[in-house]
Amino acid sequence: MVHVSATPVLALRGVxxxxxxxxVLTDVELxxxxxxxxxxxGDNGAGKSTLVKTIAGVHPIxxxxxxWEGRAVQIxxxxxxQNLGVATVYQDxxxxxxxxxxxxLYLGRELRKFGILDEVEMERRSRELxxxxxxxxxxxxxxxxxxxxxxxxxxxxxRSMLGEPKLVILDEPTAALGVEQTAQxxxxxxxxxxxxxxxxxxxxxxxxxxxxxxxxxVLRLGRNNGxxxxxxxxxxxxxxxxxxxxxxAVTRRAARNAEVSK
Amino acid sequence: xxxxxxxxxxxxxxxxxxxxxxxxxxxxxxxxxxxxGAATVVDPRLLIREQGFAGYLTEFKRKISGGDLGSIPVIxxxxxxxxxxxxxxxxxxxxKNISDIAVTMVATGMMAVGxxxxxxxxxxxxxxGSVSGVSGALVAVLSVTQGMNEWLAIVVAIVSGAVMGAIxxxxxxxxxxxxxxxxxxxxxxxxxxxxxxLGDSGTxxxxxxxxxxxxxxxxxxxxxxxxxxxxxAVVGYFAAxxxxxRRREAAGVPSRPIADIAVRTAVLAVxxxxxxxxxxxxxxxxxxxxxxxIVLVGTDFLLRRTAYGRKIFALGGxxxxxxxxxxxxxxxxxxxxxxxxxxxxxxxxxxxxxIAAANQGSGTGDLLMNVIAAAVIGGTSLFxxxxxxxxxxxxxxxxxxxxYGLSLEGIATPIQYMVTGAVLLATVVIDSVTRKTQKTAGRx
Numbered sequence: 001m002v003h004v005s006a007t008p009v010l011a012l013r014g015v016x017x018x019x020x021x022x023x024v025l026t027d028v029e030l031x032x033x034x035x036x037x038x039x040x041x042g043d044n045g046a047g048k049s050t051l052v053k054t055i056a057g058v059h060p061i062x063x064x065x066x067x068w069e070g071r072a073v074q075i076x077x078x079x080x081x082q083n084l085g086v087a088t089v090y091q092d093x094x095x096x097x098x099x100x101x102x103x104x105l106y107l108g109r110e111l112r113k114f115g116i117l118d119e120v121e122m123e124r125r126s127r128e129l130x131x132x133x134x135x136x137x138x139x140x141x142x143x144x145x146x147x148x149x150x151x152x153x154x155x156x157x158x159r160s161m162l163g164e165p166k167l168v169i170l171d172e173p174t175a176a177l178g179v180e181q182t183a184q185x186x187x188x189x190x191x192x193x194x195x196x197x198x199x200x201x202x203x204x205x206x207x208x209x210x211x212x213x214x215x216x217x218v219l220r221l222g223r224n225n226g227x228x229x230x231x232x233x234x235x236x237x238x239x240x241x242x243x244x245x246x247x248x249a250v251t252r253r254a255a256r257n258a259e260v261s262k
Numbered sequence: 263x264x265x266x267x268x269x270x271x272x273x274x275x276x277x278x279x280x281x282x283x284x285x286x287x288x289x290x291x292x293x294x295x296x297x298x299g300a301a302t303v304v305d306p307r308l309l310i311r312e313q314g315f316a317g318y319l320t321e322f323k324r325k326i327s328g329g330d331l332g333s334i335p336v337i338x339x340x341x342x343x344x345x346x347x348x349x350x351x352x353x354x355x356x357x358k359n360i361s362d363i364a365v366t367m368v369a370t371g372m373m374a375v376g377x378x379x380x381x382x383x384x385x386x387x388x389x390x391g392s393v394s395g396v397s398g399a400l401v402a403v404l405s406v407t408q409g410m411n412e413w414l415a416i417v418v419a420i421v422s423g424a425v426m427g428a429i430x431x432x433x434x435x436x437x438x439x440x441x442x443x444x445x446x447x448x449x450x451x452x453x454x455x456x457x458x459x460l461g462d463s464g465t466x467x468x469x470x471x472x473x474x475x476x477x478x479x480x481x482x483x484x485x486x487x488x489x490x491x492x493x494x495a496v497v498g499y500f501a502a503x504x505x506x507x508r509r510r511e512a513a514g515v516p517s518r519p520i521a522d523i524a525v526r527t528a529v530l531a532v533x534x535x536x537x538x539x540x541x542x543x544x545x546x547x548x549x550x551x552x553x554x555x556i557v558l559v560g561t562d563f564l565l566r567r568t569a570y571g572r573k574i575f576a577l578g579g580x581x582x583x584x585x586x587x588x589x590x591x592x593x594x595x596x597x598x599x600x601x602x603x604x605x606x607x608x609x610x611x612x613x614x615x616x617i618a619a620a621n622q623g624s625g626t627g628d629l630l631m632n633v634i635a636a637a638v639i640g641g642t643s644l645f646x647x648x649x650x651x652x653x654x655x656x657x658x659x660x661x662x663x664x665x666y667g668l669s670l671e672g673i674a675t676p677i678q679y680m681v682t683g684a685v686l687l688a689t690v691v692i693d694s695v696t697r698k699t700q701k702t703a704g705r706x
Contacts, residue, residue: 094586096579098647099572110569117567120506124513131444142518199437 007197008033009166009239015064017050024050026223027064032167033233037189037199039230040208043242046219047109052169055200056088057081069166079248086167089158091228093152094157101137104144105159133158133191136184145248150181154188154255167198174208186212206235220244271426316661331639336656339685343660347667354667357543364541365478367662369394369612370629374636374654376427376605379598381637382565382578383432384646385441387602389448391634393426395456395625401474401611402620403459412473417496420607426452431596441599449630457622465621468614477615479511481541482550488538488547491555491689495534500527507566542622550612554655555648557608578647609633628679635682636661639689643697660685 017025025047032038042048053059055066057078065072066145068084075081081088095104102123111118111125126140135154137147144152153173160168170189174182182205189212192199203209210215210230218225218241226241326334347354361448378386397419404415430448434441461464468475482488503523510517541547567572573594576584585591612622613629639660640645640653661682668678 090583090586094580094583096576096583096647098579099575103572103575104583106584107572108589111574112569115568117572118511118570120509120515123515124508127515140514 009065009069011067011169012051012055013065015051015054015066017047017059017062019052025054025061027192027223028072028219029224032200034166034198035193035196036215037193037201038214039201039203039209039214039239040219041203041209041216041242042219042225044225046065047222048170048174049166050222051219052088052171052200052202053079054162055086055167055169055256057086075172075240082163084231085163087165087167088175089153089156089160091172091174091175093156095144095156098143100143101130101140101147101155104155105162107159114219129158129161130255131159133188136187148181150177153177153181153185157185157188157192161192162195164244165197167200168192169200169202170201172204173201174203174205182208206238209238210235226244266413267577272674278410283511297330319692326377333653333656335689336640336653336660338654339639340686341459343663343667346493347663348672350667350669353670357540359666359670360537360540361548362550363659363662363666364537365548366616366666367658368478368554368633369488369609369616370636370661371554371609371654371658372557372612373606373609373629375557375651376602376609376657377486377606377633378637378640378642378649378651378654379561379565379574379604381642382574382649383595383598383642384578384644385595385609386634386644387427387445387599388428388607388630389426389430389445389452390602390606390609391450391625391626391630392452392456393603394604394613394629395620396452396459397423397424397607397610398614398624399456399459399466400618401614402468405472405474406466406468416473416611418613423603423605423607423610425603427603427606428600430603434596434599435592436508453626457626460620460622465619466703467619470618475618476549477553477612478548479515479615481546482549482552483546485542485546488541489535491547491552492531492534492538496527496531499530503527546564557605557653558655565651570594575647628682632658632661632682635686635689638687638693641693643693644690645697 009033012028012030015028015030017024023210028047028051030040031040032242033062040048040051050059054061055075056198057080060076066075067073073080073084075084089111096107099107102119106122106135110120113121130137132138133154135158136153136154137151144155146153157168157170157173171177173189175187185209189199189201193212193214201209203211212255213230216228216230216233216238218228218238220242221244228238228241281688289535293689342356368568373394377387377390400419400422401415403413404418405412410418427450428443430441433439433444457464470476470479481535496552500523503518503526504520507523510587530673538547541551565574573584576587576589577591577594581591584594613624617624637649637658640655640657642647642653642657656679664681664685665678668681
């Protein structure tokens with residue numbers, strides 16, 4: 001079902017980041033392939049958000065290499081990241097309540113015809129985009145204020161899709177949502193994968209992670225604490241990696257089995 | 263209140279009707295993806311608007327019950343003002359009085375257009391009165407005292423207004439000082455600057471036959487002018503709406519039904535030709551009103567049809583979202599304050615023209631309050647992100663009509679202030695109540 005290409009879209013090699021006296025990220029490795037959903041999990045303060053911000057260009061990295069489709073790149077500004085094809089949807093969605101869905105989707109990159117907004121074309125493309133993503137909202141001409149939290153989240157994700165990004169980063173997309181709305185957003189994540197986008201999903205919710213992710217990368221205190229395949233890993237193992245309780249019966253047996261198989 | 267309740271029930275019934283179209287009885291399909299695709303063709307929650315007049319009516323009722331009153335309170339208010347003052351004094355709706363109101367309102371109205379730009383950002387500009395005074399004084403000093411070409415003096419005054427506004431914008435957007443405090447400082451500073459310009463005499467009379475003088479005294483006496491403008495407005499509105507609908511139909515997006523356009527055009531035609539008839543009964547079409555309408559059409563186009571206008575609305579909605587969308591927040595803010603200063607200067611020219619002089623009282627007193635009140639009464643939200651420049655026309659009509667109506671009755675200024683204050687309060691109350699209704703109806 002999932003076609004994973006050989007070269008990762010994005011690869012972080014030994015990325016480190018300091019803020020003053022705090023070493024936030026230490027030698028972090030991460031790989032994301034096209035058509036793959038990688039969940040980035042970790043406890044509060046594990047460095048998830050910082051890691052995402054280094055990819056998005058908000059914080060430049062101190063050490064290490066960021067590889068984009070196999071070649072090393074410099075990401076120093078949000079602009080660099082966007083030019084590469086990274087779209088980031090932050091936790092606070094940053095939509096304008098008073099502007100309608102079409103206006104928000106095209107905010108900052110309005111389609112123009114002789115310098116005048118081409119509302120008709122924007123509306124047509126918005127409807128097309130929303131229907132390919134199977135996003136259901138009552139109308140593309142109602143202000144964002146009229147939409148539910150889940151609908152706003154889907155609009156924010158749809159907005160990130162307009163630039164045809166190769167990598168979509170979703171920061172806690174389901175944190176504030178109800179059951180049905182969470183389901184909608186998770187459906188949307190799957191659709192992104194089906195369309196061949198690479199997705200990094202930050203989440204605290206193990207059920208969500210198990211539902212849509214292919215791989216789980218665990219961060220703990222700014223370091224990698226294992227990358228797990230979702231299908232073959234139990235929720236307990238992931239949680240123990242997050243909390244640092246890795247030294248338990250399961251891990252010891254796993255380690256022993258690995259030694260035996262060698 | 264009763265109408266509200268009935269429209270509510272209409273709303274509910276229409277919702278349940280739409281729910282009936284939900285394809286619940288779709289047979290279970292082997293391919294879940296395809297089934298999902300089919301279900302998303304029509305969102306069952308979508309309130310589909312019927313084509314034709316019935317659909318227009320239900321949509322209208324739904325908007326009202328949702329608290330989306332738009333300009334309705336102001337129009338009702340204007341009707342009440344007209345009825346009350348007409349019953350007190352039959353002179354109120356005379357051609358002369360209406361023509362005078364139309365000319366007088368332009369000065370305040372121009373400034374209100376400028377302040378609407380600032381209000382759309384969710385900010386306030388308290389300096390517009392003083393800036394308008396400086397503009398009038400500049401023209402008077404340059405053209406009368408210094409003997410400069412009057413056109414050149416006008417350009418200097420308007421550019422100065424833009425610069426003064428940009429200075430406020432710089433301190434607000436770049437330095438980060440609150441707009442309220444910056445423009446309050448501007449109010450005092452520019453007032454002093456104007457008094458300094460006018461010098462000891464305090465009053466400089468303008469040539470009534472000059473360019474500035476004619477701004478409010480020139481009338482297109484030819485009957486064809488007023489009717490012609492009305493016809494151009496009606497035809498232009500219809501053509502624009504019709505072309506837009508055709509384009510939407512061609513692109514397959516929802517469009518406004520022709521019947522809807524026809525009704526709107528008809529209403530516009532009635533008002534436009536009635537106004538034209540009234541003007542022709544007196545001295546003809548006032549130049550000041552023509553200029554005001556040109557400004558309104560131009561600024562409305564700028565706000566609603568250009569990327570620049572969209573950015574202003576975006577900033578009024580969410581600064582953070584605008585910043586992330588790559589909008590240059592500082593530049594937009596400075597430019598908006600500059601626009602407010604420009605229109606304050608233009609308003610100052612009309613004010614100087616109306617009193618045929620630049621004096622120490624220009625731009626002071628209740629002018630600033632009237633400007634802000636006009637914008638708010640017209641329906642511009644004080645919280646930013648909602649409003650149109652056409653609000654300036656409606657709001658200023660209310661304020662100037664009350665002033666003229668009361669002075670026809672010989673009622674003194676104190677009462678005028680109190681009545682205008684009460685009207686402003688009523689408007690803000692209506693704004694707040696409708697905002698609440700809109701919140702509960704999920705439209706704010």
